[in-house]
Amino acid sequence: MSTPTMLALPRGDRGRPTNGLSVATLLAGVAELMVVGALVAGYLNVRGLADRWPPKGVSLDNYLGTTLTITMGLTIVTAEWAVYALRRGNRRQSLGALTLTGGLGLAFVNLLWYLGTQLHFGPADHSYGALAYALLIVVGVIAVGGIGFLIVALTRTMGDQATASDPSLVRAAAWHWHVVSAAWLLVFTALFLLQHR
Amino acid sequence: MTGTWLTTADHKRIGRMYIVVALAFLVVGGVAGALLRAQSDLSQLSYLRLSDLRASGTATLVLAPLWVGLATYLVPLQIGASRLAFPRLQSFAFWSYALGGVVHLLSETGAGPRVVGVSLRQFMLNGAGDKGHTDLWVASLIVVTIAAIAAAANLVATVLLYRTDGMTLGRLPMFSWATLVSSTGTLLAAPVFLAGLVLLFIDQHFGGHEFFAAGTVGTQVIWQHMLWLYGRPDVYLLVVPGLGAASDIVAHAADRPLANLNAARTAIAAVGFLAFGAWAAGTKVASSIVLPTYSGLTAAVVIPLAVLVLVWLDTLRRAGRPRPDVSASFVVAFILALAAAGLAAGVAAIKPVDGSAWSAGQLDLVAIAAPLLLAVGALHYWGAKLFGRPIGAAAGSAQLLLLFGGSAVMALGSYLAGWDGQAGEVAASDGFSRIAEGGAVLVLLGILATAASVMARAARVTASDAAEAGLTLEWATTSPPPAHNFDAIPEVRSSTPLGDLRAVEASA
Numbered sequence: 001m002s003t004p005t006m007l008a009l010p011r012g013d014r015g016r017p018t019n020g021l022s023v024a025t026l027l028a029g030v031a032e033l034m035v036v037g038a039l040v041a042g043y044l045n046v047r048g049l050a051d052r053w054p055p056k057g058v059s060l061d062n063y064l065g066t067t068l069t070i071t072m073g074l075t076i077v078t079a080e081w082a083v084y085a086l087r088r089g090n091r092r093q094s095l096g097a098l099t100l101t102g103g104l105g106l107a108f109v110n111l112l113w114y115l116g117t118q119l120h121f122g123p124a125d126h127s128y129g130a131l132a133y134a135l136l137i138v139v140g141v142i143a144v145g146g147i148g149f150l151i152v153a154l155t156r157t158m159g160d161q162a163t164a165s166d167p168s169l170v171r172a173a174a175w176h177w178h179v180v181s182a183a184w185l186l187v188f189t190a191l192f193l194l195q196h197r
Numbered sequence: 198m199t200g201t202w203l204t205t206a207d208h209k210r211i212g213r214m215y216i217v218v219a220l221a222f223l224v225v226g227g228v229a230g231a232l233l234r235a236q237s238d239l240s241q242l243s244y245l246r247l248s249d250l251r252a253s254g255t256a257t258l259v260l261a262p263l264w265v266g267l268a269t270y271l272v273p274l275q276i277g278a279s280r281l282a283f284p285r286l287q288s289f290a291f292w293s294y295a296l297g298g299v300v301h302l303l304s305e306t307g308a309g310p311r312v313v314g315v316s317l318r319q320f321m322l323n324g325a326g327d328k329g330h331t332d333l334w335v336a337s338l339i340v341v342t343i344a345a346i347a348a349a350a351n352l353v354a355t356v357l358l359y360r361t362d363g364m365t366l367g368r369l370p371m372f373s374w375a376t377l378v379s380s381t382g383t384l385l386a387a388p389v390f391l392a393g394l395v396l397l398f399i400d401q402h403f404g405g406h407e408f409f410a411a412g413t414v415g416t417q418v419i420w421q422h423m424l425w426l427y428g429r430p431d432v433y434l435l436v437v438p439g440l441g442a443a444s445d446i447v448a449h450a451a452d453r454p455l456a457n458l459n460a461a462r463t464a465i466a467a468v469g470f471l472a473f474g475a476w477a478a479g480t481k482v483a484s485s486i487v488l489p490t491y492s493g494l495t496a497a498v499v500i501p502l503a504v505l506v507l508v509w510l511d512t513l514r515r516a517g518r519p520r521p522d523v524s525a526s527f528v529v530a531f532i533l534a535l536a537a538a539g540l541a542a543g544v545a546a547i548k549p550v551d552g553s554a555w556s557a558g559q560l561d562l563v564a565i566a567a568p569l570l571l572a573v574g575a576l577h578y579w580g581a582k583l584f585g586r587p588i589g590a591a592a593g594s595a596q597l598l599l600l601f602g603g604s605a606v607m608a609l610g611s612y613l614a615g616w617d618g619q620a621g622e623v624a625a626s627d628g629f630s631r632i633a634e635g636g637a638v639l640v641l642l643g644i645l646a647t648a649a650s651v652m653a654r655a656a657r658v659t660a661s662d663a664a665e666a667g668l669t670l671e672w673a674t675t676s677p678p679p680a681h682n683f684d685a686i687p688e689v690r691s692s693t694p695l696g697d698l699r700a701v702e703a704s705a
Contacts, residue, residue: 017358020282027350027384034388035395038426042396042419049418123403127419130400138395 021172029179032142036183039138040190043131053197055126064115065192068108072181075104079150079174086157089164095157098170101177102150105143108184112140135187139180146180149173206284208269209677211291213583215266216576217655218295220648222258223569225302226251227644231637250305255565256431257341258298261383263572264438265290265348268376270583272352274671275370277361277689279682282354290348297340300333310334311401328401335398342391349380349387361670363689367462370669370692371448371455372575374462375441378469379434386430386473393423432564433472433498439571440465440505443528446578447509448668450525451516454693461508464501471498499539506532523593527574530601534567537605541612548616555615558608558633566604566640573600573647581676584654585661592650599643607636668693 047053054060082097116136123133153173156162162169205211229250269287273280281287304310310333311326356369356377369377396419444465448455455461474494509528513519541559550556573596580588610633617629661676672695674683687694 020354020358023354023357024283024350027353031346031350031384031388034385035392038389038392038423039396042392042423045419045422123399130396133403134392134396134399137399138392 019168021168022175025172025176025179029176032179032183033186035138036135036142036186039131039135040186043135043190044194046127046131047194047197050127050197053128054195055121055128058121058128060132060192060195061115061118062192064111064118065188068111068115068184069188071104071108071111072184075101075108075177076181078104079177082153083167083171083174086162086167086170087164091157091163094170095154098150098154098157098173101174102147102154105147105150105177105180109140109143109147112136112143132191135191139183139187142183143180146173146177149176204288206280206288207680208273208281208284208287211284211287212266212268212270213655213658215262215269215291215294216583217652218291218298219259219263219266220651222254222298222302223263223644224648226255226259227641229254231634231641246305246309250302252560252565254301255569256435257338257345258294258301260435260565260568260572261345261431262294262298264376264379264435265345265352267442267572267575267579268352268372268380268438269348271579271671272355272373272376273359274582274674274678274682275373275669276356276359276364277670277683277686278355278359280359281351282358283351286347286351290344290351293340293344293347297337297344301337301341304330304333304337331401332398335394335401339391339394339398342387342394345383346387346391349383352376352380353384361686361689363694364670368689368692370441370671371444371461371465372438372441375438375444375465378441378466379437382430382434382437382469382472386427386434389423390427393420393427396420396423430472433468435564435568436571437465437469437472439531439568439575440468440502442575442578443531443571444505444509445669446522446524446528446574447512448693449578449666450519450522451512452520452666452668452696453512453516454668454691454696455508456511456515457508458692460504464505464508467501468498471501502535506535522578523590523597524574524578526594526597527570527577530597531567531570531574534562534570534601534604537608538563538567541608550615553615554611554619554630554633558611558615561611562604562608566600566608570597570600570604573597576647576651579671580651580654581661582671583658583677585659585677586654588650588654592646596643596647596650599639599646603636603639603641603643605636607633607640610634610636666699668696670694 078097078101082094082101085091085093085097116133119129119132121129121132123129150173153162153170156169202210202214229247232247269281269291272278308327308330310331311328356373360366360369366374366377444455444461471494474497509532519525538559541555541562545555545559576583577588577593580586610629610631614627614629614633617627619627619629658677666672669692670683670686670689671678673687687698691697
């Protein structure tokens with residue numbers, strides 16, 4: 001048989017899809033939220049089965065949880081600000097907003113670490129302990145990944161690789177940061193809002 | 198040269214590496230399976246360890262990566278792309294899988310982990326195992342699972358973003374369609390398993406002994422939920438790419454598109470969807486999570502499978518005289534294995550056999566033998582594309598006889614032993630178990646023959662201009678393809694662009 005490409009049309013140059021990063025971010029976000037969602041579902045499951053919840057002597061500081069949530073809420077605004085500014089061609093403002101988002105992200109991780117030091121129980125003490133530590137560690141790891149993504153977006157914007165005509169990297173970094181926010185909201189709801197049964 | 202293989206971003210090389218490493222792990226799993234059957238004087242601990250190595254090892258380290266390897270190689274070619282969406286991510290996924298798999302095997306050596314089998318039904322059996330091995334066991338599974346998620350995301354992104362002009366989702370070749378379905382399922386299910394592994398690691402590494410131990414709040418219920426939310430769909434998702442490959446093989450054998458393409462696509466998507474309905478299986482540890490929908494939704498999977506088989510048969514009927522092809526024989530063997538499993542399920546309804554050797558035989562046949570037959574069939578079908586020359590019809594026939602015949606004999610022995618009342622998780626030496634042992638040896642020989650012939654081809658890939666009379670785009674280029682895959686791509690106006698091209702040639 002003759003090689004079928006003999007009759008082929010010349011290949012059109014489609015170039016790289018511009019929405020690749022957005023799709024990748026969406027898929028990564030789905031996976032991350034599934035991990036957190038599974039842990040929250042496990043938490044709620046054990047909460048429903050336990051005789052006493054949380055265990056005796058366990059109480060999470062609502063002040064810290066609320067501060068973490070407010071910090072995360074601020075980053076939703078600053079991340080969107082970075083995208084908005086870049087789209088309008090205001091690179092300086094976009095860089096500032098990205099820096100602010102990353103800084104608040106670091107503050108969030110720092111506060112999360114502090115929250116971990118304030119827990120008066122260990123992961124091995126009871127089911128609650130294992131679940132609480134798992135939730136906090138996983139959301140912390142996702143947040144650190146989000147900060148890394150923001151740093152990449154920041155440096156590339158500084159190098160003019162993210163511009164008003166192609167803001168996809170900053171857009172994707174902002175979307176990923178919203179996934180971090182959603183993950184924290186799930187954890188906050190489980191650990192703080194649904195702390196007592 | 199070594200550096201090239203280590204750092205390559207070529208999807209074809211990564212795909213071949215996936216296939217070779219998966220086959221190497223298959224040999225380990227096959228040896229474990231044969232030892233399991235042949236050693237009637239094994240201690241309970243050794244028996245369970247080998248059982249874990251065979252079952253979870255085959256699913257996690259062999260079948261899923263084997264399909265990922267084939268998809269990594271073939272999906273860009275089938276959709277007319279020159280690359281994967283994120284080539285370096287696939288490289289990362291491969292090396293994570295390979296290293297994680299080796300560490301997982303190492304964790305089973307020496308004192309071994311405190312866990313025996315991913316179901317954790319024999320958690321910390323008699324205080325066996327140590328902390329270091331347990332950490333390695335869990336951490337290696339975490340790494341392998343992250344690799345599976347990364348590879349699945351990459352394949353989904355590739356199909357969504359890199360299709361050539363005219364290649365709509367409705368015109369995707371069946372293997373690419375099935376890859377999209379199974380990768381989406383993996384993307385949703387594997388993170389749940391990952392969450393369970395994180396919990397297990399935290400519990401074990403930080404000294405927790407009570408979280409999964411019986412009698413404490415939560416106990417193994419969470420683990421059962423998380424394991425089965427991944428494990429049950431995974432059993433189906435391991436077959437889904439095979440269904441796509443089999444559809445392409447049938448179309449190739451018939452030299453025409455599938456008789457009812459939409460029905461076939463819907464059936465494959467339905468298997469992927471229904472896979473998630475089958476998670477609430479009864480477990481010995483957490484019977485509280487048995488859902489009444491389980492039996493119905495599990496049985497419902499039969500409907501799309503039957504539709505797909507009917508489409509295949511109708512396609513072959515319309516073709517008149519299908520072209521003889523060893524890969525099509527593997528598809529026939531798969532159908533026979535499914536029919537046998539269905540018959541066994543019907544017989545099991547007469548007499549309760551849950552937890553007996555009968556269930557073990559059923560698991561071997563449905564979860565391991567059936568997808569393995571499709572995977573080896575796919576390797577034969579695309580052998581020339583992968584390695585430049587086909588694996589060979591004679592070798593394929595021998596492998597088919599050994600794998601299918603061995604699986605059938607092994608399952609028969611297990612069915613008879615289970616019917617006789619033998620428990621599923623003990624080493625036994627009765628007559629029926631001997632039959633199963635004989636089957637296991639045949640399967641092992643089949644695995645060794647397959648691995649040897651594929652690795653021999655992979656070791657010396659030769660370029661060939663010979664074009665196969667395939668219908669889909671991967672056959673529109675040389676075997677193996679050049680680095681950029683295509684010099685020119687035929688216009689895509691249907692799911693079988695090369696068939697269209699030949700029709701134009703014939704009419705001209």
